[in-house]
Amino acid sequence: MKQLLSKRIQEVPESFIRSILKVANQPDVISFAGGLPSAELFPIDALEKACAKVLKNNGKQALQYASSEGDDQLRRWIAGRYLSQQSLTISPNNILITNGSQQALDLLGKVLLDKGDSIVIERPGYLGAIQAFSLYQPTMHSVSINNQGMILSELEHVLTKHQPKLVYTVPNFQNPTGVSYSQQNREQLVTLVLGSKTLLIQDDPYGELRFSGQKKSNFMSLLPEQTILLGSFSKVITPSFRLGWVVAPDWLIKPLVIAKQAADLHTNYFSQRIIFQYLQDNSIDLHIEKISQFYASKKAAMMQSIKQYFPASVTVAESEGGMFLWLTLPVGVSAMALFDQAIKQKVAFVPGKPFYIGDDEVDNTLRLSYVTMDEVAINKGIKVLADCINQILANTKRG
Amino acid sequence: MKQLLSKRIQEVPESFIRSILKVANQPDVISFAGGLPSAELFPIDALEKACAKVLKNNGKQALQYASSEGDDQLRRWIAGRYLSQQSLTISPNNILITNGSQQALDLLGKVLLDKGDSIVIERPGYLGAIQAFSLYQPTMHSVSINNQGMILSELEHVLTKHQPKLVYTVPNFQNPTGVSYSQQNREQLVTLVLGSKTLLIQDDPYGELRFSGQKKSNFMSLLPEQTILLGSFSKVITPSFRLGWVVAPDWLIKPLVIAKQAADLHTNYFSQRIIFQYLQDNSIDLHIEKISQFYASKKAAMMQSIKQYFPASVTVAESEGGMFLWLTLPVGVSAMALFDQAIKQKVAFVPGKPFYIGDDEVDNTLRLSYVTMDEVAINKGIKVLADCINQILANTKRG
CATH class of the missing domain: 3.40.640.10 (Type I PLP-dependent aspartate aminotransferase-like (Major domain))
Structure with missing residues (x-):
């Protein structure tokens, strides 16, 4: 009966993020993948x-x-x-x-x-x-x-x-x-x-x-x-x-x-x-202030770990708020390859690929959410990512 | 900028019921128009x-x-x-x-x-x-x-x-x-x-x-x-x-x-x-039983008033449950005309017209909900409708 489906639904891109999140949501994974707000501050x-x-x-x-x-x-x-x-x-x-x-x-x-x-x-x-x-x-x-x-x-x-x-x-x-x-x-x-x-x-x-x-x-x-x-x-x-x-x-x-x-x-x-x-x-202003401070400190922790562990060739887009950091890996280092490496060590993020449409794909960008993990997990997860990046870079040079 | 609207939205029939409900929802109106369940039994x-x-x-x-x-x-x-x-x-x-x-x-x-x-x-x-x-x-x-x-x-x-x-x-x-x-x-x-x-x-x-x-x-x-x-x-x-x-x-x-x-x-x-x-x-079965009994008694009240007041030429479709009765007026008696008469006396219902698509319209049917009014209001409202119908019939014969 599948031929009954409309043309429009057949044209919708599969949500690659959905499949990533299924892996990332397992409890022992340090996940920077989600687009979720922190549940810690729900009123x-x-x-x-x-x-x-x-x-x-x-x-x-x-x-x-x-x-x-x-x-x-x-x-x-x-x-x-x-x-x-x-x-x-x-x-x-x-x-x-x-x-x-x-x-x-x-x-x-x-x-x-x-x-x-x-x-x-x-x-x-x-x-x-x-x-x-x-x-x-x-x-x-x-x-x-x-x-x-x-x-x-x-x-x-x-x-x-x-x-x-x-x-x-x-x-x-x-x-x-x-x-x-x-x-x-x-x-x-x-x-x-x-x-x-x-x-x-x-x-x-x-x-x-x-x-x-x-x-x-x-x-x-x-x-x-x-x-x-x-x-x-x-x-x-x-x-x-x-x-x-x-x-x-x-x-x-x-x-x-x-x-x-x-x-x-x-x-x-x-x-x-x-x-x-x-x-x-309730005061929504106070509540928003609380969320912003909480997220700002997590962002700072992630930025610090990135500076500490990542090679300088990885760049981070400037951001003044929200929930995400956007990283660009050195050209030739695939974020998909990084994902495959990192997930083996129980660290997850979203490769940039699904955020570009059509053939228009860039393979060396990725999104990190800093809001749902605590600072210890952030430090540990970023270190794992850095190790994986360095390993890929080393392999690339050798290859 | 209206030319920016899609073709599909321009093809949607206006909800005539919406405009009826705006009138019908005024507090002094006896309304048989709504498709709402009775709020009396919300748990x-x-x-x-x-x-x-x-x-x-x-x-x-x-x-x-x-x-x-x-x-x-x-x-x-x-x-x-x-x-x-x-x-x-x-x-x-x-x-x-x-x-x-x-x-x-x-x-x-x-x-x-x-x-x-x-x-x-x-x-x-x-x-x-x-x-x-x-x-x-x-x-x-x-x-x-x-x-x-x-x-x-x-x-x-x-x-x-x-x-x-x-x-x-x-x-x-x-x-x-x-x-x-x-x-x-x-x-x-x-x-x-x-x-x-x-x-x-x-x-x-x-x-x-x-x-x-x-x-x-x-x-x-x-x-x-x-x-x-x-x-x-x-x-x-x-x-x-x-x-x-x-x-x-x-x-x-x-x-x-x-x-x-x-x-x-x-x-x-x-x-x-x-x-x-x-x-x-909670027991949903008991709750449903309660709703059914409540609605059944209101339906019975409405049926009784219909039998008491309406001319025999008005027919009611058989129903064993739900929320609605469907009436067919004698051919030539317009439910829209009845609506116009009845609303002047603060009684509302939905004429059948919007339930037929295209040119396919029948003008002598109407829907009555029996679930939101109490039995006194049901009796009073049905009497008003009956008077209006009889008046339209009398005018038709004269005309």
Whole structure:
């Protein structure tokens, strides 16, 4: 019966990361592979209090079907947060609550993309976005990013040649590289997109997890008419609730709500109420500060071990926050070969390969998450990786 | 920028029900319009206990990212339930947890349907299924149902002429009509589909809410190789959690999991754990029995009022459970006209029109939900409808 499958599902890239994570999640493995936040700081007690309060005060309502748009109070809170944190005036009516920002990608694909439409993704880019969009069979153009952001000459070329419907970006502490677009890069990027029929998506799951450096402009403030914002509670409260949102202009929000309704009627309403209650009774700023400090110290530990053990020919992309470091091995040293060596010694990470689309592959990059392992494990794991790299380098010279 | 919208989203029928519900949900309206379960019986206290237990015993895990397939324990519970209730042997590996069974429809559309593929839906049929599938731009063929189930001659014609990829059915207490397919109808239907390249979807949100009559065979027992089952906790525990599932054969479950991952990574894991805990600590059978008795008494009250007030020319479809009654007005009496009259007197229902696709419209049918109003309101509301019908009939005769 396999011939019944749609063409679109046959075109989705297999998630290589999925198979890696199956190995990496075994308990005796030092894993830098996951994209998970640290469970150490989940606000378990506060959420338990919020659950009890919601059920006691509004049980019937919190357990009933709810609106596709999402809880009004939560949408107002999100709008308020954009104002207080980023000086952005956003109407709650332009916010749709989704199952994590991942679902916003799916809904955007659904309402915007016809087969063959051009879109731009980052190179390397977030695999979940590549997967979500690929189900709508667009033509994907990847534009390289470096420590400064998107390579604007590449972007300009694609904009001119292909008139993409959307440009997907993670400008703060990007997944997989951890880098942020510079202020200048953002401003210049916007001038290229301004006035075209191209939408700019700012996906921002890590934006609040800044350890150093200055906050940069949100694309919404630079290009309000053409920007779509995605946000999420996954990295700052809990990912298990699958609570995110999309901010979109009037002409787009209604089709998104229709697509949301067709997809699953609405996002888990009980969880929306719990999160709103949690936000009423607790300081999210203090909580985010706690997470940022915790992650910053782990990042520092990993950087120190890298400096201590790794050959100088391995470079690390600059990062001021988030969860990831992006390493480039000397050309000719395969990250896949390194993975095969390291996993034998129970250390895991994600090779860069799955973050590039098509034949467009680079084989000497890799992503390390620093947030879920403790500092002893970080030191030990980095030492193992360094030994493996040195061994591969030695073999290469000999060969 | 509206020209950026995809063709598929432009083809989705507007949810007329949505606009009706906005009117119907006003507090002074007697509403028979909703598709909501009664909030009176939500197990609020038991769910609060389950929340506390999950967070106390497994907080870190329950708040972390989880697998796309869904919680293993919950999937085993569902498999066990199919065995105990319907004598069906189903592997937990063939079960995918979804955001209500609504999301299963979206995922099935995504992995099975290319533009122009033929599918069969019931006439009248569940609007949410029509919406979900329509986003994948199939050619929809509707096959009429009556008190016995699908009209098999119509089905046979469509099967032969169009080789549809799937036939979507709600064989127990269907939405909108409340009718169930007879045992004979199921057996004959299956012989038509057997051996073809057509899948049979049994959507079963109301199946456990039987008030009278005999349980009928699940299509999975009659046609195991070609049947897909959908299920949901929405009508038996709470809809707000958006917890449902799909049972699919091996060749289909993996693509569904890939589509699920691309859509939203996984279903709210905290809620999966709460429901599993609730099911461990409470008797779902007793709870379902309570709901069924409660709904049965409301149905009886509505039937009695209908007999008392309605002209004999209004017919009611036979129903042995679920949430809805389906009425046919005398030909020439428009349910839309009735709606316009009734809403002025603060009584709401859903006219049948949105449940038929295309030009295929019938204007003299309507759906009444009996589960959310109390018996006094039911009596009062039905009397208002009867008065409106009699008035329209009188005007028609005069005209």
